[in-house]
Amino acid sequence: MNKIIVYEHPDFRGLSMEFTNDIPNLVQENFDNCISSLKVIRQPWVLYEHLDYKGLEWVYEQGEYSNVSFHDMVSSLRLIIEDLNDPKITLYEHPNYKGKEIEITCETNLYYGSFDDMASSHIVQKGAWLLYEHPDRGGRYITARYGEPVPDYGVPWFHDCVSYLRPLKPGKGTVTAEVLLEKKEEKVTSVIIDSIYGLNSTDHEQTFSTSLSKEYATTITENFSFSNSKTISAGTTFSVDVFKVKNKFNLSVSNTFTVEKGKSESHTEIGKVDITLPSTIRPHTKLSVSVIRKEVDVKVPVKLTITHMVTLLPSVRLGPRPLSSRVFLSPH
Known part of the structure; x- marks a missing residue:
């Protein structure tokens, strides 16, 4: 809003x-x-x-x-209710849209061109603009809005005074994220990270006792890829709620992500395994105890909804309009 x-x-x-x-x-x-x-x-x-x-x-x-x-x-x-995307304005050399003209679609310093201090009227095709008296947003300025053509700047000091102009920027769109847990895909693989062996080569049962205490590192990688790269631009930031997968393991993601090409986020967790065995080994038998780590690759779709500012304009009557009430000082 x-x-x-x-x-x-x-x-x-x-x-x-x-x-x-x-x-x-x-x-x-x-x-x-x-x-x-x-x-x-x-x-x-x-x-x-x-x-x-x-x-x-x-x-x-x-x-x-x-x-x-x-x-x-x-x-x-x-x-300001105008649609500020893809702005366009035409400046005219003389009142009533006569003489030379120049069409501008982006922030422009007229001081570097041939139309500096020449404009006396304008028509805004799209958006809303600020027209400045001096280069680099200096001096006094006037507003120029869609649906409000100005056939004559009307105030002597502003004839042939425009040296700089820029379009007003639209408010940033919002990105909301919805985690679709019901559509997650999982792939589980088992990896042996350690083993304990005991061998009884006799004709009698033997008691095998041992203990193992070992730390190991696990790397967790969180990666976002986009099916439509044109939808989300680089630098866009969005939030995803921390969630848990209903399984024997938990999966959590960072609260805030900033879109960067090829970027993934990783962190390492340290775990510890403690094993204490008394076990009976039968004659001529080998006992093998393996420590297995389950590696889980989980793909969870995230629905991103991008809301852009698009404002519907009311119908207006295009007619002459006095300028005297639209002169003001630059806050910069």
Whole structure:
């Protein structure tokens, strides 16, 4: 779920409130002009200086912010609902989408190209963007969102001022794991790790007494392989609950796994065997006692469910829109 948690004081102290929908009036929530730190889960949020999404704006993507840009100045908040995957924006040299144009699909520093300080209008084909006055995310910036074309930047200082732009990032998807014990496969092999021998070559029974105490090392390897490598990307972290196989042995796996190509996790356990024998050996008989270790290869399917953020957009009317309420200062 998309949400924002706002706090009264820096470092997530004091009173706090949690919101999952747009809030046009924080006065009604008894939290007006008192936000000093916040946490964003998944999609970005826009914080506004005044009620009804007006005045200065500050955008925060997924993360934890122990100090917001301006303390005690927020009166409304709004969730970015656009699908932020595969962003695209077209900048135009002149108002009303005229003159030269440039299409951009990723974070770009226009200072290094031929379109620096030239844009006067734009159309967002997909996603939401921040357009900065100076290179490297510097100076003031404006938001550019899908469904809100801007035919004229409308404020004299922002004509021919865009030097840098970047798309807002979607919140990270979640990965949940379900261990399918009912579909496990087992392969058991027996390995002799030690033996004791006694020989009675006489015509009479003999009593054979001996003892054995030995430590041995057992290596346990936990390995995850994926039937569809395109589904899980490297670096993805997910959790699997520790479980036990209902058998003569227990099997446990680490709580958290990070996907890395060809990676397996191993650890060694030390065991000890103590054997004390009094035993009777019949005439002309050899007694053999073997210490056997059972090696078990268990394959347990794990169902991974990946949830990506895809937000359905409401229908909108594409028309001119004033820009004066969308100018704000960079928190960076």
